[in-house]
Amino acid sequence: xxxxxxxxxxxxxxxxxxxxxxxxxxxxxxxxxxxxxxxxxxxxxxxxxxxxxxxxxxxxxxxxxxxxxxxxxxxxxxxxxxxxxxxxxxxxxxxxxxxxxxxxxxxxxxxxxxxxxxxxxxxxxxxxxxxxxxxxxxxxxxxxxxxxxxxxxxxxxxxxxxxxxxxxxxxxxxxxxxxxxxxxxxxxxxxxxxxxxxxxxxxxxxxxxxxxxxxxxxxxxxxxxxxxxxxxxxxxxxxxxxxxxxxxxxxxxxxxxxxxxxxxxxxxxxxxxxxxxxxxxxxxxxxxxxxxxxx
Amino acid sequence: xxxxxxxxxxxxxxxxxxxxxxxxxxxxxxxxxxxxxxxxxxxxxxxxxxxxxxxxxxxxxxxxxxxxxxxxxxxxxxxxxxxxxxxxxxxxxxxxxxxxxxxxxxxxxxxxxxxxxxxxxxxxxxxxxxxxxxxxxxxxxxxxxxxxxxxxxxxxxxxxxxxxxxxxxxxxxxxxxxxxxxxxxxxxxxxxxxxxxxxxxxxxxxxx
Numbered sequence: 001x002x003x004x005x006x007x008x009x010x011x012x013x014x015x016x017x018x019x020x021x022x023x024x025x026x027x028x029x030x031x032x033x034x035x036x037x038x039x040x041x042x043x044x045x046x047x048x049x050x051x052x053x054x055x056x057x058x059x060x061x062x063x064x065x066x067x068x069x070x071x072x073x074x075x076x077x078x079x080x081x082x083x084x085x086x087x088x089x090x091x092x093x094x095x096x097x098x099x100x101x102x103x104x105x106x107x108x109x110x111x112x113x114x115x116x117x118x119x120x121x122x123x124x125x126x127x128x129x130x131x132x133x134x135x136x137x138x139x140x141x142x143x144x145x146x147x148x149x150x151x152x153x154x155x156x157x158x159x160x161x162x163x164x165x166x167x168x169x170x171x172x173x174x175x176x177x178x179x180x181x182x183x184x185x186x187x188x189x190x191x192x193x194x195x196x197x198x199x200x201x202x203x204x205x206x207x208x209x210x211x212x213x214x215x216x217x218x219x220x221x222x223x224x225x226x227x228x229x230x231x232x233x234x235x236x237x238x239x240x241x242x243x244x245x246x247x248x249x250x251x252x253x254x255x256x257x258x259x260x261x262x263x264x265x266x267x268x269x270x271x272x273x274x275x276x277x278x279x280x281x282x283x284x285x286x287x288x289x290x291x292x293x294x295x
Numbered sequence: 296x297x298x299x300x301x302x303x304x305x306x307x308x309x310x311x312x313x314x315x316x317x318x319x320x321x322x323x324x325x326x327x328x329x330x331x332x333x334x335x336x337x338x339x340x341x342x343x344x345x346x347x348x349x350x351x352x353x354x355x356x357x358x359x360x361x362x363x364x365x366x367x368x369x370x371x372x373x374x375x376x377x378x379x380x381x382x383x384x385x386x387x388x389x390x391x392x393x394x395x396x397x398x399x400x401x402x403x404x405x406x407x408x409x410x411x412x413x414x415x416x417x418x419x420x421x422x423x424x425x426x427x428x429x430x431x432x433x434x435x436x437x438x439x440x441x442x443x444x445x446x447x448x449x450x451x452x453x454x455x456x457x458x459x460x461x462x463x464x465x466x467x468x469x470x471x472x473x474x475x476x477x478x479x480x481x482x483x484x485x486x487x488x489x490x491x492x493x494x495x496x497x498x499x500x501x502x503x
Contacts, residue, residue, distance in 0.1 A: 006367040013357065013375055017382035024386050028393035123475075 035064045035087055042083040044076050063088065074098070074171070097192035098171035100154075100164050104139040104186055105199030105215040105260050107159030111135070126180035134212040137184055137201040145187060148178035166192070166264075190264075195248025197264040198232075198239045206237060217260050223252035232261075302445045304501055309449030312501075315414055316457040317487075317494040322414025326458060327483065329405075336462035340455030342405040343414070344448070349387065350380045350415050351422040351447035355440055358423035368424070376419055384410040418450045461490060 153168035362368035
């Protein structure tokens with residue numbers, strides 16, 4: 001008898017609630033833009049948040065309403081961008097893949113202010129009066145980024161500088177977070193198509209800078225004058241590339257008296273040494289200079 | 296003893312002295328999950344107040360008119376209440392989506408999160424069937440609908456109060472030069488512990 005009552009009670013409650021829900025589903029039906037569903041299906045659905053939205057569905061809504069570009073999905077890459085662009089009827093849109101780049105060419109050419117004998121970690125060294133380098137913005141070279149990279153894309157080369165293998169780098173940005181000088185963009189995420197990268201991060205006075213490191217940018221503005229695309233400017237005594245304009249012609253690389261601008265990443269014809277991630281592969285570009293490939 | 300003073304005691308007891316988050320430790324997932332920033336915490340708190348009051352009303356009615364008279368409440372209340380609360384939240388979500396897209400956008404993310412939150416289930420159970428969680432002053436074996444609503448309002452306001460306080464603390468913690476191993480969640484846990492201690496300091500007020 002008790003069992004019957006229990007089953008009856010729960011059945012009654014179940015029937016009532018399901019009836020209410022079924023009616024509500026019909027009565028309160030909201031027309032949803034079918035494109036939102038389609039875009040949401042095209043997105044990875046991992047809700048990673050790299051686009052700045054809490055969920056893939058929300059970014060799908062924003063893509064349909066035009067608040068977000070079809071290439072907003074960082075994790076999805078080109079294939080997802082193409083799918084979304086096709087659904088929205090937009091022209092195809094390039095995915096903005098990012099890779100990591102190091103803005104320092106110091107390594108063994110950077111002057112040491114003192115002999116550091118502590119833990120071989122950039123974070124630890126950086127705590128000791130800003131690290132052993134005389135330059136306060138240079139790469140310390142103890143490889144915190146190397147150990148942090150989950151994709152085995154960074155390796156120290158013989159100069160003591162971390163070299164990013166652009167073929168392995170996924171643009172996750174963990175190395176930038178891990179680098180104690182990532183805040184001052186020693187390591188920075190740059191567009192994957194970035195053809196050149198400036199190998200200096202110093203903002204102090206040029207005279208002091210030259211005493212600290214023989215590989216620094218001396219703010220001579222030669223690159224700025226010679227660039228046919230008006231893509232490189234000396235801002236705050238440091239050459240900065242505007243990747244929206246850079247065509248990758250390599251003029252700045254050629255004219256830089258300090259050799260502190262490198263052809264970069266996949267724009268450079270990387271030799272096998274660099275492609276398999278071992279050491280800084282040297283490449284030969286149009287000018288015949290030896291240039292480090294990768295970061 | 297009854298009347299307004301009794302209701303006020305019920306409210307204060309539920310909101311502060313027996314705060315559901317900080318002295319009962321129920322519903323801690325949203326407490327740590329949502330408190331990362333102030334805006335989401337406020338949204339979550341309002342949603343919780345709204346859902347808890349509705350859920351308590353529904354469970355109270357079901358207990359009073361279906362489960363208790365049939366004598367099956369003792370062992371059937373958990374599945375019955377889960378069923379009711381889940382359907383109710385689903386219904387509210389549908390209704391809001393149609394009636395007020397703005398409100399839906401504000402609460403939409405949090406409503407499904409609350410659907411099967413233990414805090415909602417505990418409060419709704421306690422309102423219908425007092426004494427189970429020992430979360431309120433002994434008012435006897437049952438609450439009237441009015442008392443149940445005041446009690447629920449107290450719990451949910453206490454939930455919101457604790458959550459928003461904690462979110463404010465966490466936003467400040469972001470700027471603190473904490474040791475790297477303590478950054479983020481670890482220091483949030485320690486902060487929550489201290490906050491909980493401060494709430495426990497209120498036990499014994501008004502003889503509660």
